[in-house]
Amino acid sequence: MKKAEYFMPAEWAEQQFVQLIWPDEHTDWRPYLADITRTMVSLAGAITRYEDVLVAAREALSTYRTLKAALSAEQMARITVVNCPFNDTWARDSGGISLIGARGRQILDFRFNGWGGQYPSGDDNLITQRLHNQGFIAGELIDNNDFVLEGGSIESDGEGTIFTTTCCLLDPHRNGRLSQGAIERELKKRLHAKRVIWLRNGRLRGDDTGGHIDTIVRLAPNGVLLYVKPDAGDEHYAAFSALETELQTLRQPSGEPYRLLPLPLPRPVIFDGERLPATYANFLVINGAVIVPVYGQSDLDSEACRQIARAFPQRAIVHVDASIIIRQHGSIHCLTMQYPKF
Secondary structure: OOHHHEEOOOOOOOEEEEEEEOOOOOOOOHHHHHHHHHHHHHHHHHHOOOOEEEEEEOOHHHHHHHHHHHOOHHHHOOEEEEEOOOOOOOHHHHOOEEEEEOOEEEEEEEEOOHHHHOOOOOOHHHHHHHHHHOOOOOOEEEEEEEEEOOHHHOEEOOOOEEEEEHHHHOOHHHHOOOOHHHHHHHHHHHHOOOEEEEEOOOOOOOOOOOOOHHHOEEEEOOOEEEEEOOOOOOOOHHHHHHHHHHHHHOEOOOOOEOEEEEEOOOOOOEEOOEEOOOOOOOOEEEOOEEEEEEOOOHHHHHHHHHHHHHHOOOOEEEEEEOOOHHHHOOOOHHHOEEEEOO
């Protein structure tokens, strides 16, 4: 296989469907299951205005009935619900990572180990294989179970550049003591990338992923980087000022600097005495729209939506309340995994 045959598309490339994993009483969502179920229905409803949704659920029939009671017939026609065991609902990190090329789509099935062994992950690590084997995810499945990689830890511009963070990918609980150079070689080989950009600064309080890039910096078309920029009085200010300086030094393959668009950081969201990693950077790009998490902070919610609209002027901006999602330390992007059309 020649390296140029496949590439990792950007998230704004045309998609076939978005995958979700449905929360139930056997997950950490149990204390507020009704609330997260309403949120998930809203999220599925937002996506199905634009494209298909594949839902992995422990109880497919009851999940289908829940969705059917809230959504239109046209939306339900875009939803497939399938029985599948799982540990948790973060499809971004247990889902397959797609490459596309002249011969179709490859699904890279990396090992998922519960964000460095923090949480049970045996069933999550098998979700992609199970869905593929049942015919719900088409394409050539490529076994990458010898390497730990989560979808939320990388961003692709669709042109051969991968962005990631040192604090996450260099975690020895993921890929042992592999050096940065060794990990970069693996990323280039497996993702068919031309270069890897490592970000050293910026991590949100309460982030238990180890510092996923999709919480702090996101890529957009035409060399745009959307990044978190806290107010001066926020505890994150120094670290994210260093991140901003770091981003200012980066160059596109053409040699041009990136166009930087700052996103506000939500005012502290506290639950059980802990600050949660609320962020507007955890948006999802789909066909024709961007789904933006909001947190009941109307001024900052609106500012974030305006900035994201500047980066994606051809797409509708749709906001979904992520106030319940963030209680489990994730947001919209974390709950979803897109599969590109091929």
